[in-house]
Amino acid sequence: MAQVQKQGVTPLVEMRDICISFGGVHAVDHVSVDLYPGEVVGLLGHNGAGKSTLIKILSGAYQADSGEIHVRGKKATITNPRDARALKIETIYQTLALADNLDAASNLFLGRELVTPLGLVDDDAMEAETRKIMAKLNPNFKKFNDPVSALSGGQRQSVAIARAVYFDAQILIMDEPTAALGPHETQMVSELIEQLKAQGIGIFLISHDIHDVMKLCDRASVMKNGQLVGTVDVDDVTDDDLLGMIILGKKPGVAAD
Amino acid sequence: MAQTDTNSGRAPARKNIFHTLEIDLRLLGMIGAFIAVCLVFNVLTDGRFLTPRNIFNLTIQTVSVAIMATGMVFIIVTRHIDLSVGALLATCSAVMAMTQTEWLPNALGLEFGHPLIPWIAIGVGLLSGLVIGAFHGYLVGYLAIPAFIVTLGGLLVWRNVAWYITSGKTIGPLDETFQKFGGINGTLGATGSWIVGGLALLGALYGLYAARRNKVKHGFPVKPVWAEFLLATIIGAAILGFVAILNAYEVPTRVLQRTFERAGLEMPEGYTQSYGIPISVLLLIFLAIAMTIVARRTRFGRYVFATGGNPDAAELSGINTRWLTVKIFALMGALCALSAVVASARLTNHSNDIGTLDELRVIAAAVIGGTALAGGIGTIHGAILGALIMQSLQSGMAMVGVDAPLQNIVVGSVLVLAVLIDIVYRKRTGGA
Numbered sequence: 001m002a003q004v005q006k007q008g009v010t011p012l013v014e015m016r017d018i019c020i021s022f023g024g025v026h027a028v029d030h031v032s033v034d035l036y037p038g039e040v041v042g043l044l045g046h047n048g049a050g051k052s053t054l055i056k057i058l059s060g061a062y063q064a065d066s067g068e069i070h071v072r073g074k075k076a077t078i079t080n081p082r083d084a085r086a087l088k089i090e091t092i093y094q095t096l097a098l099a100d101n102l103d104a105a106s107n108l109f110l111g112r113e114l115v116t117p118l119g120l121v122d123d124d125a126m127e128a129e130t131r132k133i134m135a136k137l138n139p140n141f142k143k144f145n146d147p148v149s150a151l152s153g154g155q156r157q158s159v160a161i162a163r164a165v166y167f168d169a170q171i172l173i174m175d176e177p178t179a180a181l182g183p184h185e186t187q188m189v190s191e192l193i194e195q196l197k198a199q200g201i202g203i204f205l206i207s208h209d210i211h212d213v214m215k216l217c218d219r220a221s222v223m224k225n226g227q228l229v230g231t232v233d234v235d236d237v238t239d240d241d242l243l244g245m246i247i248l249g250k251k252p253g254v255a256a257d
Numbered sequence: 258m259a260q261t262d263t264n265s266g267r268a269p270a271r272k273n274i275f276h277t278l279e280i281d282l283r284l285l286g287m288i289g290a291f292i293a294v295c296l297v298f299n300v301l302t303d304g305r306f307l308t309p310r311n312i313f314n315l316t317i318q319t320v321s322v323a324i325m326a327t328g329m330v331f332i333i334v335t336r337h338i339d340l341s342v343g344a345l346l347a348t349c350s351a352v353m354a355m356t357q358t359e360w361l362p363n364a365l366g367l368e369f370g371h372p373l374i375p376w377i378a379i380g381v382g383l384l385s386g387l388v389i390g391a392f393h394g395y396l397v398g399y400l401a402i403p404a405f406i407v408t409l410g411g412l413l414v415w416r417n418v419a420w421y422i423t424s425g426k427t428i429g430p431l432d433e434t435f436q437k438f439g440g441i442n443g444t445l446g447a448t449g450s451w452i453v454g455g456l457a458l459l460g461a462l463y464g465l466y467a468a469r470r471n472k473v474k475h476g477f478p479v480k481p482v483w484a485e486f487l488l489a490t491i492i493g494a495a496i497l498g499f500v501a502i503l504n505a506y507e508v509p510t511r512v513l514q515r516t517f518e519r520a521g522l523e524m525p526e527g528y529t530q531s532y533g534i535p536i537s538v539l540l541l542i543f544l545a546i547a548m549t550i551v552a553r554r555t556r557f558g559r560y561v562f563a564t565g566g567n568p569d570a571a572e573l574s575g576i577n578t579r580w581l582t583v584k585i586f587a588l589m590g591a592l593c594a595l596s597a598v599v600a601s602a603r604l605t606n607h608s609n610d611i612g613t614l615d616e617l618r619v620i621a622a623a624v625i626g627g628t629a630l631a632g633g634i635g636t637i638h639g640a641i642l643g644a645l646i647m648q649s650l651q652s653g654m655a656m657v658g659v660d661a662p663l664q665n666i667v668v669g670s671v672l673v674l675a676v677l678i679d680i681v682y683r684k685r686t687g688g689a
Contacts, residue, residue: 059573060575061572061573080575080577081572081573081574081575082575085575091573093573095569095570096570097567097569097570097573097574098567098570099562099563099564099566099567099570099571099633100566100567100633101565101566101567101633101634102559102562102563102566106559106563107570110559110563110570110571110574110576111560111574111575111576112575113556113559115556119555120550120554120555121555121556121558121559123554124471124472124474124475124477125475127475127477128475128476128477
């Protein structure tokens with residue numbers, strides 16, 4: 001599959017030679033990754049390896065010091081989250097980034113509210129849309145009029161996922177989407193990823209869990225100390241190969257030579 | 258204040274009916290506290306507290322602080338504070354007083370009393386408040402200086418800018434039209450008040466109907482019809498009762514006599530005239546409605562609350578929180594100016610100490626009204642009710658003859674107690 005993608009298909013996203021530093025620390029150091037339609041690319045690495053930082057550059061939360069981002073073959077300038085959203089890049093943050101005092105619908109549409117012809121926020125229409133998408137994603141979800149602070153971890157996660165999915169994302173970034181979830185909910189997220197993949201959406205999946213990556217991803221890019229160790233086809237490597245990349249920072253192919 | 262406690266303690270048992278009516282329990286607690294305060298003072302003053310005259314005075318005394326409290330809600334909801342509102346009020350008041358008595362007559366040659374003068378003065382005042390507020394917002398939002406520091410500095414700066422502009426003199430009397438915004442000098446009279454009351458009633462009924470229709474359209478659960486009718490009756494009774502009380506306050510006969518004499522007419526036997534709704538109160542009501550719509554139904558309001566709930570989430574959702582901060586402080590500044598119109602018009606002049614300690618009253622009103630200093634939570638009607646409770650306590654104690662220092666001790670203690678009750682309430686109900 002990876003072979004097919006590399007021949008002639010334009011990648012959804014190409015991040016080329018990205019660098020960013022914070023106070024002299026090279027958080028991301030000349031890293032290049034790419035993502036094709038219908039593909040899941042895992043981003044692996046220890047805490048502080050730079051994977052979340054790299055992805056925040058794509059989602060507009062940070063701006064790279066140098067390097068280029070190409071989206072669907074065109075050079076893109078992403079200076080804030082609005083730019084990313086306009087490019088159909090949606091992000092599910094590890095922290096979920098929900099305003100706890102607002103209800104599910106307000107969070108789902110935050111920054112993109114539905115408005116009446118008078119320009120006023122149309123809460124009822126937003127709630128109706130939220131009910132529709134929740135019926136698909138998490139049929140057990142019932143707390144539409146409570147602030148999200150009153151929801152369980154899984155319910156909050158489904159609000160964050162619904163927000164990313166609702167707006168027809170073509171590029172989806174998931175930062176540890178299953179970290180706070182129980183086994184049943186984790187299974188739901190896995191199914192969702194399969195489903196989105198089948199629709200041709202490209203997904204960057206940040207994870208600590210090698211098993212998750214082996215199961216869900218097509219390729220995996222491993223980072224260590226801000227640098228890219230390498231990108232591999234998941235089918236070509238074993239768990240141990242990936243572990244070696246994460247811990248020792250050495251590529252399996254190189255080791256074999 | 259013990260009454261508040263029993264109220265919130267009793268509330269869960271009755272939860273069902275209030276749940277059916279979809280009435281906010283906290284609002285109910287505040288109304289309960291307010292009624293309790295009124296009743297206690299009414300007993301202590303042998304019925305002088307709840308007379309039309311005193312209720313009229315209470316409402317016009319509350320307006321100035323209440324106007325600013327509505328803006329303070331947005332400030333506190335976004336986790337900021339504004340300590341400069343009283344000083345900013347003074348600067349705006351000074352600017353408006355000087356505009357109408359000195360600058361316009363001297364520079365533009367508009368005679369004092371020219372019909373354009375009050376409107377130009379108000380415009381200049383609002384613009385000054387807006388610009389100064391926006392400047393505070395810029396310092397807080399873009400330069401990341403804590404709002405506490407910016408507005409603490411502002412407190413000193415603007416209090417003394419006002420002093421400097423007026424050389425510390427009392428400026429007055431102010432323009433007669435301008436004075437109409439103060440309270441007793443500008444009221445709607447009986448007929449006008451009934452018309453406003455009727456329109457308000459129609460508006461409220463339509464609001465209830467429209468909300469229900471919208472819910473039905475989307476297939477959401479709605480209240481039973483009897484609940485809607487009960488709610489409509491309560492609202493209607495409150496509106497018309499309020500108008501009736503204000504209309505029951507009649508202009509004293511000697512004042513009427515003087516008015517007739519000045520017009521060169523003889524006053525007919527048995528002639529009476531009601532004050533009715535003061536223009537300043539009408540202004541506050543319109544403002545309250547407008548600010549509630551802004552808070553609940555505009556993107557700006559939604560972003561204010563989202564930013565207060567989780568600034569990072571707001572930022573990641575593409576909300577420009579820095580620009581939002583500028584807008585919030587600019588709004589606060591404009592409201593200080595509006596408040597300055599009412600306050601100086603009520604006094605019929607600008608005095609050097611106008612608005613002193615108002616920052617504390619305004620913050621207290623917002624906080625007593627349920628605005629959480631941790632951010633994200635607060636309502637406009639709560640803040641206005643908070644201002645009303647504070648004013649009732651203050652004037653009630655003055656009427657009973659409580660010494661001035663004791664009055665302030667009580668008001669200060671009530672503020673702390675109200676926050677404590679709020680914290681306990683929030684813990685029990687688990688959040689907002």
